[in-house]
Amino acid sequence: MTEPHEHEDSSPFYWWKSLSEFSTEDESIKSPSPSSSSAIMKVLREMERLCMISEHGADDVKHKLMIYKPGDFWIPIGGVKKEDVDIPPMITVLLVGLCGSGKSSLINLLYSVVGRSGLIPFSQTSGESSNYSTVILEEHNVLRSTRNGFCIYDSRGLDYNQMDDCLKEVTRWMKDGVRHNQPCRFGKEDFGVSLNCSSDGFVRRRVNYVAVVADLTDMYKAFFCGGDFKPVDAVKSLFHCPSIRTSNVDPILILTHGDMLQPMERLNCRIKICSYLGIPVTTGAYDIVCLTEQGILAEEFDPVTSFALTEAIYRALLQSDRTHPPKKTFKDWIVDFLSRIMRSLAAFFAMISRIFERWGDKYKLA
Numbered sequence: 001m002t003e004p005h006e007h008e009d010s011s012p013f014y015w016w017k018s019l020s021e022f023s024t025e026d027e028s029i030k031s032p033s034p035s036s037s038s039a040i041m042k043v044l045r046e047m048e049r050l051c052m053i054s055e056h057g058a059d060d061v062k063h064k065l066m067i068y069k070p071g072d073f074w075i076p077i078g079g080v081k082k083e084d085v086d087i088p089p090m091i092t093v094l095l096v097g098l099c100g101s102g103k104s105s106l107i108n109l110l111y112s113v114v115g116r117s118g119l120i121p122f123s124q125t126s127g128e129s130s131n132y133s134t135v136i137l138e139e140h141n142v143l144r145s146t147r148n149g150f151c152i153y154d155s156r157g158l159d160y161n162q163m164d165d166c167l168k169e170v171t172r173w174m175k176d177g178v179r180h181n182q183p184c185r186f187g188k189e190d191f192g193v194s195l196n197c198s199s200d201g202f203v204r205r206r207v208n209y210v211a212v213v214a215d216l217t218d219m220y221k222a223f224f225c226g227g228d229f230k231p232v233d234a235v236k237s238l239f240h241c242p243s244i245r246t247s248n249v250d251p252i253l254i255l256t257h258g259d260m261l262q263p264m265e266r267l268n269c270r271i272k273i274c275s276y277l278g279i280p281v282t283t284g285a286y287d288i289v290c291l292t293e294q295g296i297l298a299e300e301f302d303p304v305t306s307f308a309l310t311e312a313i314y315r316a317l318l319q320s321d322r323t324h325p326p327k328k329t330f331k332d333w334i335v336d337f338l339s340r341i342m343r344s345l346a347a348f349f350a351m352i353s354r355i356f357e358r359w360g361d362k363y364k365l366a
Contacts (some may be wrong), residue, residue, distance in 0.1 A: 014304060015263055016047045039271045039281050046282040047304065054307035061310050062114055065317075068149040073321035086327045091150040092205040093316045094178065096170060096238060097213030098231055099157030102256035105290035106213060106309070107154050110142040113306050114313075136197055137173070139180040139205075150317055151205070156184035160234035171243040177204040208320035210244040210251040211312065216258045216287070220269040223276075232276065239277050246323045252312055253277065253285040286312045 071087040095103040138154040155173075158166040165186045179199040214235045221227030238244075244251055255273070258266045266287070274281040286308045328336075 014047075014051060015259070015266070016044060018263055039275075040267050042282050043267055043270060050304045050308055050311070053311075054303040058303065058307045058310065061307070061314050065114055065150075065310065065314060066143060066145070068317060070149050071321055071324070072149070073318045074324065075322060077322070078326075080326050084327055085324045087321075087324050088206055088208070090148075090203075090205060091208050091317055091320045092153060092178065093150060093313065093320070094153045094155060094173065094207045094210050094244075095213055096155050096210060096244070097157065098160055098215070098218075098234055101157065101213045101215045101218075102290055103154050103157070103213045106254065106256070106288065107138075107140050107142065107152060109288075109290045109305075109309060110140070110152060110313070111144070113309060115142050115144040135184055137178050137180065137182040137184060137199075139178075139202075150313075152313075153178055153205075153207070156186070158234065158238065159186060160230045162186055163234050163237055167237065167241050167243075170238070170241060174207050174210075174243040177206050179204045208323070209246055209316040211254055211316060212239050212244075212251050213254045213256060214273065216255045216266065216269055216273075217260050219255075219273045220261055220265055223269060223272045224265070232273070235273075236277055246319065249319060249323070250279055250284065252316060253279065254312060255285055255287045256290060258287050259289045288312070 070089060070091050071082065071085070074082055074085065074087070076082070095106065097103050135156050137156075140152045140154060141148050142152055158170075169184060169186055180202040181197045182199040182202075183197070212235065215231075218227075218231045219235075222229045222232045239251065239253065253274070255270060258270075261269065270285060270287060271281050274284055277284070279285065288309050289302065289305050
């Protein structure tokens with residue numbers, strides 16, 4: 001691992017360029033196996049693709065995000081007409097990840113890239129100089145427009161030491177929806193904490209797509225330095241959590257803090273975590289640095305990072321519009337209503353049965 005590099009000029013910075021023409025005789029960057037070498041070349045080609053498109057296609061993708069309305073990317077499937085599809089008024093993309101993974105920093109980068117807000121931080125982040133941690137769900141209109149067709153939700157960082165409770169909370173978000181200022185509570189101890197906020201009055205939104213954010217340096221320490229493997233296992237359990245998969249499609253994996261690694265470390269770690277999760281090393285993940293090594297806007301000196309984040313959101317909207325369910329008919333509402341009544345009655349009779357069993361045991365003892 002290394003400290004971020006500093007560049008005196010303002011030319012675009014492409015971190016992988018130093019490896020694009022590497023010699024196989026250089027022992028320091030040799031891959032341990034042919035399959036690993038093949039995976040490295042795939043990642044390098046993917047980075048070159050992003051580089052090429054970012055030079056000419058970035059503004060086009062940003063424009064599509066600016067004018068996007070829910071359902072714009074819908075395609076006919078299953079014989080259902082568009083007017084019979086349940087398309088929400090706002091597409092909601094939820095960011096989830098462990099504490100300090102970079103979710104709030106990604107929000108700020110989105111504001112600067114697609115909302116052109118400059119260096120104004122709209123989402124407070126945690127870091128070495130701050131103990132702040134997001135404890136509520138926060139809705140962000142990253143376009144800063146009254147006509148925005150999507151929103152990004154920042155969530156509380158998950159604790160890998162209590163992942164069972166965290167996954168239950170994430171499942172509840174996916175099932176019941178999310179609201180701005182909604183408290184995030186993991187475990188019984190959180191329910192005794194009073195938060196000076198309220199979600200009353202804010203619209204409850206259905207989560208349409210999920211992006212899992214992971215700190216690449218934590219993954220590297222676990223895979224290559226003998227570090228704690230709990231964060232890796234936590235990311236895996238989160239990524240494969242059934243509730244966050246929309247129409248049996250994997251969420252997007254966004255890898256952050258890669259600038260803290262050497263280029264070869266960065267590549268190998270991306271390959272390792274993608275293999276561990278069982279996803280493609282190219283289309284399955286995005287390597288996104290929230291700020292460049294100079295600590296300035298990515299859009300000015302790192303066009304690939306800027307475009308990669310824009311494309312990730314674009315893909316999230318594409319996937320969301322392809323997974324909208326058909327609208328419920330009157331018959332469906334009746335069936336749901338009767339099903340709920342039957343489940344309630346079943347639970348009631350089960351409770352009564354247990355009470356009579358306990359009474360019977362007491363009489364036998366008497």
